[in-house]
Amino acid sequence: MSNIGSYEKRRENFSWDIAKEVLKWEEGEILNIGAMCSDRICARGDGEKKALIWQGFGGKQKTYTFNDLRVLSNGFAKFLKELGVEPGEKVCLFMDKIPELYVSFLGVLKMGAVAQPLFSAFGDESLEVRLLSADTKVIFTTRKHVKKVRKIQDKLPALEKIVVVEGNPNKLRDEEIYFSMEDFRTEDFTAYESGPDTPSVLHYTSGTTGQPKGAQHGHGSVWGQALTTSWVLDLKDDDIYWCTADPGWVTGTSYGIIGPWSLGVTQCVLDSGFTSAAWYQFIQDNKVTVWYSAPTAIRSLMRDGEGLVKQYDLSSLRHLASVGEPLNAEAVIWSEKVYGLAFLDTFWQTETGSMMITNFPGMKIKPGSMGKPFPGIVAGILDLNTNEPVTEPGTVGLIAFRPGWPSMFKEYVKKPDIYRSKFVGAADDAMPAELRVDESLWYVSGDRASFDKDGYYWFVGRDDDVINTGGHLVGPFEIESALVEHEAIAEAAAIGKPDEVNMEVVKVFITLNPGFEPSDDLELNIMNFIRKKLSPLAMPQDIEYMEKLPKTRSGKILRRYLKALEWGHDVGDLSTLEDD
């Protein structure tokens, strides 16, 4: 029997308070995610239960109990307090998927500060933009990644402390602090008394224009994350759960930390490069029962074929789910054939904080569909022109949600206007605190879809120019801004290009400065320039040289025109196109 039971019945009798029942949480108890994922699990008698089974490069393994999480995160919390960090201040976590990342996340939240995890493959420029925007005060990193911090630290006036959590302390610079979490096990720490709106986690997300925006979440998000983990991922006490996402992105925190640990479930982490064989071996060795992954990975596994699957014992698996980009029907059908289980697609985003439209255990699956709205979520499709909800099945429009679910983001850091622009029907002067609870509004996700006569949603695509590559959103503006810093490039436009495995990859159109000619070396140089400056995700995989970029008469590059040509779509109204 699945945790959700009947989807229809759950929808009829829904209240978010059910999350409290699922967590066995009573009024008056602490609402602090750091404490709920560690102290609270120990207090209920599960301190010696395994919380984290970690495997790194070369097969190195470590195991931590919930009691380990408790005393180690206490150590981080105490250390931060002693450094002078105040509740509400931002603490960046910039490291690979090592145990310190997971434990420090809890420690930061426990003492009331805001955890700002960032993808460790970010280059120095991507890092700088996000730390500057957040006024980050402390950064936890590793010896491998501290070099990127050193390059930009002079440009970050708010950054007071750089803390390195592993490696050789003798190799650090004078102003850097070495912190070994094992040396700071702390038995007692009183967690900060946070409320549902107290800032907790800050994730950055890319848009079409401007630099990435910081989507701020609050401690009350745990209700949405715990309940969706229970009903969609179907986690039970004796499960061994594996979420393949990196906590540098929202899936890695909502469902790679908060969801499973608030419920006291054991989870595994594999921190080594992707190979299909290594992943299957990991599932076999750890007897993984529930596996939450991404379409890009699933399609890579498909590419390596059924023969490889048969070399491993994957019989422990009982439930599979996917997130990041739409899961194509072929992948759903393939997974059912080779694993005996279909990957269930889930749709949500950084801003929503938890799953919104998903397939549920026990529900009839329509391969390629996003599924149905989570009970308690009021979803709609808004007409592309009028923004009114459409009623006719099959009509493509904007995916929108009525505000008010507990995991909804609280604001974009320092950007109330952009926050307001995400709500249809918002008053010109409405502030985030009003908008996020006004159930008469629609929060617009930025994606397009339709629903069918049975109420299943079907993804169509982004409503903007943001590139979804391997389940990660990359802003074209960021790439274009970085490209024109290259000495050879005069102008640039970046778009998403269709890709079999990653859904989209970055393609750029560039014009060259005088004295530069297209060449293989230049192409490679540009690719590596962006890879190091921004991230491997932002690296163009296709570069097209142009004499001139298409522009409007006012001089704005017509990205949508280039994208339409690339995708073979109608180029639309070209009346604003600049004459040759």
Place this chain on the structure above:
Amino acid sequence: MADEMKDMILEYVIEEYVDEEDDEEEVGYDTPLISSGIVDSFSMVSLKVFLEKKCHVSLPDKEATPEAFDTVNKICELVRRFQD
């Protein structure tokens, strides 16, 4: 010729993927690249482009797997297979 190719690839990997300050990573012909995290799977694309341009070979996506790119020696084997 084979050794020249190996050296060229190794030199490129060290220059592009190994931090110059990093004195702890000694990269050789058999050092795991993908499974050790020196080269992440997204960055494999630029390595593939490098090989195709410099070795005048076309590597099918199906063959350019993390396993086939995991060491300089394995990469050389792959390139030679498609040069023949």
